[in-house]
Amino acid sequence: xxxxxxxxxxxxxxxxxxxxxxxxxxxxxxxxxxxxxxxxxxxxxxxxxxxxxxxxxxxxxxxxxxxxxxxxxxxxxxxxxxxxxxxxxxxxxxxxxxxxxxxxxxxxxxxxxxxxxxxxxxxxxxxxxxxxxxxxxxxxxxxxxxxxxxxxxxxxxxxxxxxxxxxxxxxxxxxxxxxxxxxxxxxxxxxxxxxxxxxxxxxxxxxxxxxxxxxxxxxxxxxxxxxxxxxxxxxxxxxxxxxxxxxxxxxxxxxxxxxxxxxxxxxxxxxxxxxxxxxxxxxxxxxxxxxx
Numbered sequence: 001x002x003x004x005x006x007x008x009x010x011x012x013x014x015x016x017x018x019x020x021x022x023x024x025x026x027x028x029x030x031x032x033x034x035x036x037x038x039x040x041x042x043x044x045x046x047x048x049x050x051x052x053x054x055x056x057x058x059x060x061x062x063x064x065x066x067x068x069x070x071x072x073x074x075x076x077x078x079x080x081x082x083x084x085x086x087x088x089x090x091x092x093x094x095x096x097x098x099x100x101x102x103x104x105x106x107x108x109x110x111x112x113x114x115x116x117x118x119x120x121x122x123x124x125x126x127x128x129x130x131x132x133x134x135x136x137x138x139x140x141x142x143x144x145x146x147x148x149x150x151x152x153x154x155x156x157x158x159x160x161x162x163x164x165x166x167x168x169x170x171x172x173x174x175x176x177x178x179x180x181x182x183x184x185x186x187x188x189x190x191x192x193x194x195x196x197x198x199x200x201x202x203x204x205x206x207x208x209x210x211x212x213x214x215x216x217x218x219x220x221x222x223x224x225x226x227x228x229x230x231x232x233x234x235x236x237x238x239x240x241x242x243x244x245x246x247x248x249x250x251x252x253x254x255x256x257x258x259x260x261x262x263x264x265x266x267x268x269x270x271x272x273x274x275x276x277x278x279x280x281x282x283x284x285x286x287x288x289x290x291x292x
Contacts (some may be wrong), residue, residue, distance in 0.1 A: 032103045033103070035082060035102060048127060059089060070090065085114050112146075134169050148253070192204060192221055203221060
């Protein structure tokens with residue numbers, strides 16, 4: 001079952017599309033040079049947290065037999081080293097194969113471009129989990145002040161997909177781990193956002209155990225939400241308040257709850273799962289001049 005919608009083919013300019021392809025063009029080979037593997041280090045903006053040993057082993061054997069066919073993409077650093085922009089699997093496999101040098105194309109790109117390109121390369125090959133993608137989108141927003149719309153435009157995906165992915169980061173850590181291990185996919189996990197931790201974890205376990213369909217999970221999540229709201233003090237939320245909650249949630253990428261009183265006062269609650277998410281909210285507010 002797919003976890004994400006495929007990315008649209010994006011025009012990256014300056015031949016970058018060709019550098020992220022599976023096979024090298026004549027122009028790419030002309031730009032290629034040979035760089036010592038010892039002078040290359042991983043991309044600090046690499047969105048992937050796991051490299052599967054089995055597929056890496058297959059690539060290593062291929063490189064032993066045929067060499068590296070597609071040059072990796074690097075950018076130079078002030079200390080004489082090179083940071084990988086795209087092609088870390090080929091670099092890792094080349095090390096395992098005992099190569100001392102590897103073909104590469106060197107381009108000067110900014111930090112945010114390095115992150116964008118790493119996301120695009122991995123998602124074109126469907127090598128990122130939904131959580132890895134969501135974390136990378138969140139990083140663009142937190143570190144480089146991207147809005148969800150800018151993330152959408154930069155990566156060639158819909159704004160709703162960006163929003164839906166980032167919402168997964170509101171889920172309990174245990175469920176994020178299940179998504180990261182591909183035990184639970186995005187379609188099954190998304191209805192769990194907003195539920196109490198124990199409710200969400202229980203439904204996630206049942207879903208995996210009984211192999212629920214996405215529709216079944218959505219129905220069970222709605223039932224759990226209704227049951228939790230059936231209390232004497234619960235009141236139907238005003239449509240304007242609901243719209244504002246949704247707008248703030250979309251903007252911040254975190255769950256926002258508003259409790260408004262008749263006298264005009266109220267409370268605004270922002271739910272975050274990790275300290276880094278709170279730091280990201282503060283940074284974005286400061287960038288907009290809202291926090292001194």
